[in-house]
Amino acid sequence: MTCDEIRAMLDREGGLTTGEAQDHVHQCPACQEAWARWQAVQRELRAMGDEETPPFLHSRLMAHVQSAAAQESGSGTWLFGLKKIWAGPVVVLFIGLLLGGFGLLQILKPRAPAPAASVAQTRSRSEAKRFPAESARDEAKEVAKTGEHPAFKAPGPSAPEEAKAAPRTKPVPEAAGGPKPAETSSLFAPNPSGEAAPPESYRPLSNRTVEPPSREGGGESLADPGADRLSSSQRAEMAAPQSEEQAPAEVVCTLSPLSGPGPFISLQLPAEAAPPSGGVWTLILSPGGGLRVQDVQGKAVSEPGKILMEVLHPLHVPPGSYRLKRIS
Amino acid sequence: MALVLVYPWTMDERGPTDKTMPRDWDADAAGVARFQAGDEAAFEALVRSREKEVYRTALRILGDPEDAMEASQETFIRVFRSLKGFRQDASFKTWVTGICINVCRTMVSSSAGRMKRRSTGLIKESRADGDELDPGIPDRAPDPSAMALGSELRQALALALMALSPEHREVIVLRDIQDLDYSQVGQILDCPAGTVKSRLSRAREALRRALEGLWP
Numbered sequence: 001m002t003c004d005e006i007r008a009m010l011d012r013e014g015g016l017t018t019g020e021a022q023d024h025v026h027q028c029p030a031c032q033e034a035w036a037r038w039q040a041v042q043r044e045l046r047a048m049g050d051e052e053t054p055p056f057l058h059s060r061l062m063a064h065v066q067s068a069a070a071q072e073s074g075s076g077t078w079l080f081g082l083k084k085i086w087a088g089p090v091v092v093l094f095i096g097l098l099l100g101g102f103g104l105l106q107i108l109k110p111r112a113p114a115p116a117a118s119v120a121q122t123r124s125r126s127e128a129k130r131f132p133a134e135s136a137r138d139e140a141k142e143v144a145k146t147g148e149h150p151a152f153k154a155p156g157p158s159a160p161e162e163a164k165a166a167p168r169t170k171p172v173p174e175a176a177g178g179p180k181p182a183e184t185s186s187l188f189a190p191n192p193s194g195e196a197a198p199p200e201s202y203r204p205l206s207n208r209t210v211e212p213p214s215r216e217g218g219g220e221s222l223a224d225p226g227a228d229r230l231s232s233s234q235r236a237e238m239a240a241p242q243s244e245e246q247a248p249a250e251v252v253c254t255l256s257p258l259s260g261p262g263p264f265i266s267l268q269l270p271a272e273a274a275p276p277s278g279g280v281w282t283l284i285l286s287p288g289g290g291l292r293v294q295d296v297q298g299k300a301v302s303e304p305g306k307i308l309m310e311v312l313h314p315l316h317v318p319p320g321s322y323r324l325k326r327i328s
Numbered sequence: 329m330a331l332v333l334v335y336p337w338t339m340d341e342r343g344p345t346d347k348t349m350p351r352d353w354d355a356d357a358a359g360v361a362r363f364q365a366g367d368e369a370a371f372e373a374l375v376r377s378r379e380k381e382v383y384r385t386a387l388r389i390l391g392d393p394e395d396a397m398e399a400s401q402e403t404f405i406r407v408f409r410s411l412k413g414f415r416q417d418a419s420f421k422t423w424v425t426g427i428c429i430n431v432c433r434t435m436v437s438s439s440a441g442r443m444k445r446r447s448t449g450l451i452k453e454s455r456a457d458g459d460e461l462d463p464g465i466p467d468r469a470p471d472p473s474a475m476a477l478g479s480e481l482r483q484a485l486a487l488a489l490m491a492l493s494p495e496h497r498e499v500i501v502l503r504d505i506q507d508l509d510y511s512q513v514g515q516i517l518d519c520p521a522g523t524v525k526s527r528l529s530r531a532r533e534a535l536r537r538a539l540e541g542l543w544p
Contacts, residue, residue: 011532044481045504048388053380061379062372064401065408
C-alpha cells in the first residue's frame with residue numbers, strides 16, 4: 001500500500017480501516033505524521049461543533065422570530081402566539097362588557113314583574129295584610145276576566161271581548177295594575193260546598209291556591225302586559241309609601257250576591273265609600289248602569305255611589321243586587 | 329415510532345454517541361407534535377434544542393458571527409412558518425439543518441453577503457482533478473473564537489474552511505463538525521449517501537491541501 005493510498009483512505013474513510021493500512025503507517029514516518037495531523041484536524045473539527053455561542057443567543061433568536069411573526073400578523077396572515085394569547089382575554093372582556101351592559105340595562109330599566117306564581121308564593125301573610133284592598137281588586141279584576149260564574153256572568157260580550165275592552169275602559173289608575181294572567185284566581189268558581197264563602201273566610205293572597213288561567217275557560221291573557229309591568233313595578237317601588245300613606249284611608253270589603261249562595265270578591269275601597277266597620281250595604285246595579293246604595297235599614301246612601309261606580313265599572317259586575325260588607 | 333426503528337444510524341462508522349439520536353429525535357418529535365397541536369410554547373423548546381447547532385453550522389459556512397446570527401434568525405423564522413406542515417419524514421434536527429443550509433446558500437450567493445466579506449489574502453488552490461477552491465471565498469480575519477482559544481490549528485482550520493467551495497464546506501461542516509451521518513447529510517443536501525461520500529472525500533482532500541499552507 002502506498003502513501004498516496006493511505007491519504008486517499010483517510011480522506012475517503014476518515015480513518016485506517018484495514019490492517020494493511022495500519023501496518024503501512026507503523027512502518028512509514030511520513031504517513032505516521034500525516035495520520036497524526038489527520039487525527040488532530042478531526043479532533044479540532046469536532047471541537048468546532050461544541051464551541052461557545054454568543055451570549056443571549058436564544059433570547060435574540062426568539063425576539064427576532066416573535067418580531068417577524070408580529071409583523072406578519074399585522075398583515076393578517078399570522079401572529080406568533082399573540083393571536084391566541086389575546087383571543088381569550090379579548091373574548092372575556094367582550095363578554096364582560098356585554099354582561100355588564102345587560103346588567104346595567106336591567107338596573108336602569110323598570111323592574112320586570114316576577115312570575116305570578118312566585119309573586120303569590122313570595123308574598124307573605126303580612127304583606128298581603130298590608131295590601132288587602134289591592135289584592136282584592138286584583139282578584140276582582142281576574143274574576144271579571146274569567147267570569148264564568150253564573151251569578152256574575154255578564155250578558156253582554158264574551159270574556160275575551162271583555163278582556164279586550166278592559167284595558168281601554170279602566171277608569172281607575174290602580175285598576176291598571178291587575179294581576180298577571182297566571183294569577184287568575186278561581187275565587188269566583190262555584191264553591192265545592194255550594195255555599196258562598198263567608199266574608200270572614202277571606203284569606204290573604206299568599207294562602208290562596210293560584211292556578212294558571214284556563215284557555216278553555218276564556219282565561220286568555222287579557223290585561224295589557226305593559227300595563228301589568230308598569231303597575232307591578234310601580235307597586236314594588238311604591239310599596240312602602242303606600243303602606244304608610246294609603247293604608248289608613250282604605251278599607252277592605254267583600255261584595256257578594258245578595259240572594260242565594262255565591263262567590264264574593266274582595267274590594268279595597270276608600271273609607272268614605274265603604275260601610276262603617278262591620279256594617280253592610282246593599283248595592284243595586286241596574287241594567288242601565290245605575291247604582292243605588294242602601295244601608296241595612298234600606299236607607300239610601302248617596303255619597304259613595306260615584307266612587308263605587310268607578311270601582312265596579314271596570315270589574316264588569318253584571319246588574320243585580322249585592323251585599324257589600326266591610327271586613328276591616 | 330416506525331421512523332425511529334428504521335433510523336439508519338448504523339449506516340456508517342459513527343460511534344456510541346449516536347445512540348442518543350433516537351432519544352433527541354423523540355424529544356424533538358414530541359415538541360413538534362405539541363406545536364402542531366396548537367401548543368406554541370413548544371416552539372421555544374425546539375429552538376433551544378437546536379439553536380447552537382444551527383448557529384455553529386451557519387458560522388462555519390458563512391465564516392462571520394454576524395452573518396451566522398442573521399442566518400440563524402432567518403432559519404428559525406422559516407422553521408416557525410413551516411413547522412405546522414412538517415410531516416416528520418426526517419428528524420427535526422435534519423430538517424432544521426437543511427433549512428439553515430439553504431439560508432446560508434442564499435446569503436452566500438447574495439451580493440450583500442459578498443459585499444460584507446473582507447479580503448485578508450485570498451487562498452486559492454487548484455487541484456489536479458480540476459476542483460478549484462471557491463474563487464469568491466470570504467477570506468477574512470481569523471475567527472474571534474479561534475483567537476480566544478489561542479488554537480493555531482483552530483485558526484488555520486477556520487481559514488481553510490473558508491477557502492473551500494461552498495459545496496465542500498457544507499459537507500465538511502455537516503459530517504465532520506456537526507457529526508451527522510451520511511444519510512442525514514444526504515437528506516440535507518438532497519443527494520444519495522454515495523454522493524455524499526465522494527464529495528466528502530474530495531472536500532477532505534481540499535481541506536488537507538489548504539491546511540498545508542496554514543498549519544505547518
